């Protein structure tokens with residue numbers, strides 16, 4: 389049987405994670421396209437893709453499924469370019485963009501009739517970016533929203549949903565507007581709040597440097613996502629403008645209401661405010677395994693010589709650096725394979741990194 393070919397357009401955090409999940413099926417061939425050759429080189433060395441190209445036509449010609457996994461603004465550009473390229477007659481094009489309404493509208497306009505577009509959004513990610521942060525477990529147990537429309541053939545939606553089981557995410561369907569409203573409230577707007585709070589405190593810190601020093605767990609927890617990619621969130625806000633503006637109004641009102649309680653000193657209602665929030669927060673469904681990629685991993689390029697892996701483990705063992713997992717990523721035929729070593733602690737990982745660099749290995753960390 390002919391292999392299924394998947395094209396990943398934008399081999400970064402999400403594209404790379406999907407590619408790694410797809411590679412769980414040996415009958416799938418994954419071709420990566422990126423505008424940056426260095427991203428493709430890393431992806432090849434890490435065993436994320438089987439082949440990489442900076443020529444879009446080459447990447448998509450044989451593809452049965454195309455994942456658009458570049459930043460949102462670039463998804464629009466790629467959709468327009470794809471419409472002029474040579475594609476398989478039954479190809480499914482899908483995307484992973486954090487917003488859906490505008491992307492789906494644009495796809496309907498520009499995608500030729502023999503191509504099926506199905507919007508998609510995996511509801512998992514990280515404030516990290518790039519293929520070195522990709523993991524085959526990133527999407528595990530997360531929701532993966534698909535936004536087909538009434539005309540999308542059901543068997544093709546099922547085909548894509550079946551394929552996505554390789555990510556171990558939970559595939560659900562929603563219309564694009566509902567998606568943008570809900571995700572606006574639970575993901576996009578919280579990113580605005582986190583960054584606004586950080587900027588506010590940064591301003592106070594200019595006056596009094598104790599602010600940054602005393603910033604404790606609570607501040608760090610609520611502002612973790614302020615470390616996300618600014619360009620990505622710029623695009624998201626611009627795409628989901630109307631929902632964000634509406635949520636911001638509701639937020640202002642909610643804040644005014646609490647501040648009124650503070651002003652009038654209404655202790656019971658202030659406590660009730662915290663209690664209702666705590667009840668809802670504590671009742672959120674838990675995301676079990678896979679929510680976070682393993683923390684203490686190093687990736688090492690392995691020149692294709694016999695005994696190389698043994699040499700590495702011996703070097704580490706001789707210095708009492710414990711390894712809890714070792715994985716060989718499929719060897720690139722030409723130059724390198726990649727070895728993933730998982731350490732038990734950050735300190736051991738750092739010692740291992742220093743040692744292997746000293747012996748002139750190419751070592752990558754999740755960034």
Ligand SMILES: NC(=O)C1=CN([C@@H]2O[C@H](COP(=O)(O)OP(=O)(O)OC[C@H]3O[C@@H](n4cnc5c(N)ncnc54)[C@H](O)[C@@H]3O)[C@@H](O)[C@H]2O)C=CC1
Nearest residue numbers: 398399400401402423458459460462485486513514517518
């Ligand atoms: N980061 C996150 O937590 C999540 C992101 N998303 C969506 O996934 C998409 C990608 O985000 P990340 O993987 O985080 O970004 P990333 O920065 O890790 O990866 C994006 C990749 O796209 C490449 N690229 C840029 N312009 C391109 C173009 N015109 N054609 C092909 N490749 C191009 C970049 O070189 C990079 O390798 C975005 O649309 C984002 O909204 C969805 C869910 C979660």
Ligand SMILES: O=C(O)C(=O)Cc1ccc(O)cc1
Nearest residue numbers: 486511512513514515575613
């Ligand atoms: O890290 C977090 O908390 C996130 O919010 C992850 C995330 C980022 C962007 C998305 O479109 C979906 C999920």
